[in-house]
Amino acid sequence: MTAQLIDGNALSKQLRTDVAARVTALKAKGVTPGLAVILVGDNPASQVYVRNKVKACEDTGMHSVLETWPTTMTEAELLARVDAMNNDASIHGILVQLPLPAHMNAQRVIEAISPEKDVDGFHIASAGALMTGLPGFWPCTPYGCMKMLESIGYELKGKHAVVIGRSNIVGKPMAMMLLQQNATVTICHSATKDLKAMTLQADVIVAAVGKRNVLTADMVKPGAVVLDVGMNRNDEGKLCGDVDFAGVKEVAGWITPVPGGVGPMTITMLMVNTLESAERRAA
Ligand SMILES: NC(=O)C1=CN([C@@H]2O[C@H](COP(=O)(O)OP(=O)(O)OC[C@H]3O[C@@H](n4cnc5c(N)ncnc54)[C@H](OP(=O)(O)O)[C@@H]3O)[C@@H](O)[C@H]2O)C=CC1
Numbered sequence: 001m002t003a004q005l006i007d008g009n010a011l012s013k014q015l016r017t018d019v020a021a022r023v024t025a026l027k028a029k030g031v032t033p034g035l036a037v038i039l040v041g042d043n044p045a046s047q048v049y050v051r052n053k054v055k056a057c058e059d060t061g062m063h064s065v066l067e068t069w070p071t072t073m074t075e076a077e078l079l080a081r082v083d084a085m086n087n088d089a090s091i092h093g094i095l096v097q098l099p100l101p102a103h104m105n106a107q108r109v110i111e112a113i114s115p116e117k118d119v120d121g122f123h124i125a126s127a128g129a130l131m132t133g134l135p136g137f138w139p140c141t142p143y144g145c146m147k148m149l150e151s152i153g154y155e156l157k158g159k160h161a162v163v164i165g166r167s168n169i170v171g172k173p174m175a176m177m178l179l180q181q182n183a184t185v186t187i188c189h190s191a192t193k194d195l196k197a198m199t200l201q202a203d204v205i206v207a208a209v210g211k212r213n214v215l216t217a218d219m220v221k222p223g224a225v226v227l228d229v230g231m232n233r234n235d236e237g238k239l240c241g242d243v244d245f246a247g248v249k250e251v252a253g254w255i256t257p258v259p260g261g262v263g264p265m266t267i268t269m270l271m272v273n274t275l276e277s278a279e280r281r282a283a
């Protein structure tokens with residue numbers, strides 16, 4: 001293996017120590033940061049994720065509330081819960097777990113969250129702030145990727161970054177953050193004609209597709225930094241990313257594993273966003 005590992009668990013542990021200290025300081029001022037997580041439906045994977053989020057928050061001394069609702073919940077009922085959380089002074093961050101059941105309009109639900117409590121960074125006000133360089137919440141997954149690059153002291157200025165995937169929650173905000181750090185950014189997607197021709201030029205590759213082996217060793221320039229956002233299952237049912245880790249680690253300079261890479265960093269940045277929301281309220 002030539003690549004060095006960027007360990008999302010280890011970096012999360014470091015960052016969460018700082019979060020815990022700031023939570024303690026805020027509590028001394030009489031404010032306990034609070035996160036509300038709303039899950040609709042009984043997707044077992046989602047249930048595990050939201051429980052992990054709530055537990056991670058509690059580990060740092062934050063207050064957190066988990067609401068689970070049946071799939072039969074109406075959109076109007078969900079909007080009423082979001083509104084209640086918007087008006088609850090003990091709550092500084094609201095996360096509605098995606099995907100929502102098909103009978104709901106997810107965008108409408110997201111826009112109902114007060115931008116001051118949009119710790120996921122999915123609201124159009126948050127997206128607009130990121131796009132224009134104004135203060136606002138950054139989506140946790142690409143934000144976590146930026147922290148991983150920062151942790152290895154990586155200078156993005158003038159580098160070519162290739163982002164594979166253009167979703168509103170990962171690919172697009174990832175591209176904006178890299179651009180803000182003066183990288184030259186290419187965004188690839190399902191209609192990209194020659195993905196390999198793009199990735200071979202990249203100093204940094206972020207894979208955020210949701211398909212195994214989207215990125216293989218022959219597609220990577222030696223020494224490149226490879227960040228793997230994907231969350232998939234392999235034939236043995238084990239968690240794996242979008243990157244052929246075994247192959248790519250022989251070519252890349254740096255690589256993130258799955259599990260233990262971007263995933264834990266997503267949760268860490270959710271905590272950071274919630275903490276900062278509470279700090280803003282306390283100021
Ligand atoms: N680690 C973490 O914390 C998180 C992980 N994830 C995981 O990251 C992955 C991506 O999530 P998300 O962005 O929500 O997914 P989406 O399904 O919303 O987006 C996937 C993107 O990949 C593109 N794509 C699909 N096939 C190809 C291909 N063959 N070549 C190039 N691009 C392709 C799609 O293109 P098009 O737009 O043209 O359809 C789309 O832009 C998933 O595995 C998800 O589970 C997501 C969030 C957090």
Ligand SMILES: Nc1nc(=O)c2c([nH]1)NC[C@@H]1CN(c3ccc(C(=O)N[C@@H](CCC(=O)O)C(=O)O)cc3)C=[N+]21
Pocket residue numbers: 049095096097098099120140231239258259260261262263264266267
């Ligand atoms: N409103 C909303 N916000 C989200 O941030 C959001 C969402 N909806 N819907 C689903 C996706 C996915 N996502 C993950 C977060 C952490 C891990 C994570 O911690 N993964 C661990 C492994 C977990 C396991 O073992 O299953 C790891 O990679 O090491 C994974 C996926 C957040 N999402």
Ligand SMILES: [Mg+2]
Pocket residue numbers: 167
């Ligand atoms: Mg998606």
